[in-house]
Amino acid sequence: MSAKLTTALCGMSLSSPVLSASGCYGYGREFDKFYDLRLLGAVVVKGITLRPRHGNAGRRLVETPAGLLNSIGLENPGVEGFIANELPFLREKGGC
Amino acid sequence: MVSTKFEQGTVIAQETLTPSIVRTLIHAPNIAAEALPGQFVNIKCGAPACYDPLLLRPFSFNRVDSEGGTFSVLYRVVGRGTELLRHVRIGDKLTALGPLGKGFVLPEQSKQMEPAARPSVLLIAGGMGIAPFYPLATALVTHGLEVSLLYGARLSSDLADKSELKALGLRVLCCTEEQRGECSGLVTDLLQATIDAGDRFDLAYACGPRAMLSAVKRVCKDAELPLQLSLEEHMACGLGVCLGCSCERASDEGYWHVCTDGPVVWAEEVKL
Ligand SMILES: Cc1cc2nc3c(=O)[nH]c(=O)nc-3n(C[C@H](O)[C@H](O)[C@H](O)COP(=O)(O)OP(=O)(O)OC[C@H]3O[C@@H](n4cnc5c(N)ncnc54)[C@H](O)[C@@H]3O)c2cc1C
Ligand code: FES
Numbered sequence: 001m002s003a004k005l006t007t008a009l010c011g012m013s014l015s016s017p018v019l020s021a022s023g024c025y026g027y028g029r030e031f032d033k034f035y036d037l038r039l040l041g042a043v044v045v046k047g048i049t050l051r052p053r054h055g056n057a058g059r060r061l062v063e064t065p066a067g068l069l070n071s072i073g074l075e076n077p078g079v080e081g082f083i084a085n086e087l088p089f090l091r092e093k094g095g096c
Numbered sequence: 097m098v099s100t101k102f103e104q105g106t107v108i109a110q111e112t113l114t115p116s117i118v119r120t121l122i123h124a125p126n127i128a129a130e131a132l133p134g135q136f137v138n139i140k141c142g143a144p145a146c147y148d149p150l151l152l153r154p155f156s157f158n159r160v161d162s163e164g165g166t167f168s169v170l171y172r173v174v175g176r177g178t179e180l181l182r183h184v185r186i187g188d189k190l191t192a193l194g195p196l197g198k199g200f201v202l203p204e205q206s207k208q209m210e211p212a213a214r215p216s217v218l219l220i221a222g223g224m225g226i227a228p229f230y231p232l233a234t235a236l237v238t239h240g241l242e243v244s245l246l247y248g249a250r251l252s253s254d255l256a257d258k259s260e261l262k263a264l265g266l267r268v269l270c271c272t273e274e275q276r277g278e279c280s281g282l283v284t285d286l287l288q289a290t291i292d293a294g295d296r297f298d299l300a301y302a303c304g305p306r307a308m309l310s311a312v313k314r315v316c317k318d319a320e321l322p323l324q325l326s327l328e329e330h331m332a333c334g335l336g337v338c339l340g341c342s343c344e345r346a347s348d349e350g351y352w353h354v355c356t357d358g359p360v361v362w363a364e365e366v367k368l
Contacts, residue, residue, distance in 0.1 A: 061330045072339050
């Protein structure tokens with residue numbers, strides 16, 4: 001990555017200013033099969049709560065003209081689940 | 097591990113079976129090379145640079161020719177995406193993402209089934225739920241299994257793939273909601289009647305509307321017949337990222353995600 005793209009953000013030095021948007025990028029793992037995640041400056045993961053959450057019952061998605069409304073209900077594995085199951089992969093891909 | 101890819105496919109043929117049921121044949125060799133029965137593909141309906149509709153549409157593989165590099169999807173035109181797809185022309189490019197999800201578990205891979213000398217398998221389809229069954233039936237017949245199909249639709253003209261499945265050697269029983277011709281009624285009544293008549297099966301597969309799957313699940317449970325369901329849910333990514341395609345788990349609180357945990361699941365794993 002060219003030095004020109006190096007970016008500082010909240011005290012971190014990122015190799016590129018291109019970051020995934022939270023929510024639509026899972027924990028990064030799902031996109032690893034399409035391209036090298038190291039090309040991104042950072043992966044911004046889904047929202048994580050202290051304890052795991054199952055998310056909302058019922059229909060969660062509705063398409064709108066050229067867009068999408070969702071109400072997932074913060075389904076996530078909780079901090080401990082994230083540290084145990086997702087963080088090692090992100091570290092392996094260069095995350096800190 | 098599913099090896100999913102984006103691929104720019106080319107439309108090879110467009111077959112209008114009824115005013116609202118269409119089959120589109122697409123040349124996309126990377127996807128076709130790996131597609132398994134019961135898996136699905138997300139297709140961008142509409143011009144490449146057009147983001148309305150935004151979401152790709154999920155369709156089961158209806159035919160796969162891995163050597164020829166093609167697959168087809170069989171669909172009912174129900175809204176904007178399928179309306180756009182029915183109007184594609186031969187030579188048009190289509191972006192596809194696949195293969196996606198977990199497909200059908202074949203009898204020899206299944207722990208749920210009692211070992212049998214020549215297992216007898218039952219397929220149960222409602223409406224467009226027929227779409228994934230041709231590749232499955234081909235695999236089952238190739239393995240030397242005895243395969244029956246119970247197939248329900250609203251109109252007898254909607255019974256797509258009926259003769260092709262018969263030609264594979266399946267015993268096919270159909271019913272429609274019309275009062276003439278084929279047996280009249282719902283496929284779940286036909287299922288109950290078939291079981292009541294003493295027909296015995298070792299494994300069943302069902303695909304169709306949610307209410308039908310729920311009724312099929314009840315009948316198969318009473319008959320102690322192991323059952324796999326191919327589920328449909330509203331989807332966005334198809335990759336297990338958005339968590340939009342949830343389906344309640346039977347065993348504990350929480351949800352399966354139909355695009356990655358399914359679309360094919362064992363009936364006892366889900367609450368319908
Ligand atoms: C894994 C999977 C495999 C599928 N395979 C097939 C197939 O082989 N053949 C086929 O005809 N259809 C199939 N479907 C359904 C198909 O994806 C929808 O009919 C299609 O996306 C509708 O797009 P549209 O823009 O035309 O309709 P829209 O304008 O988006 O919607 C029209 C109507 O269809 C309903 N609908 C849309 N998507 C879904 C969905 N995913 N589940 C239930 N209802 C929906 C909407 O609520 C609305 O009432 C499958 C769905 C899934 C999830
Ligand atoms: S469609 Fe996004 S997780 Fe299933």
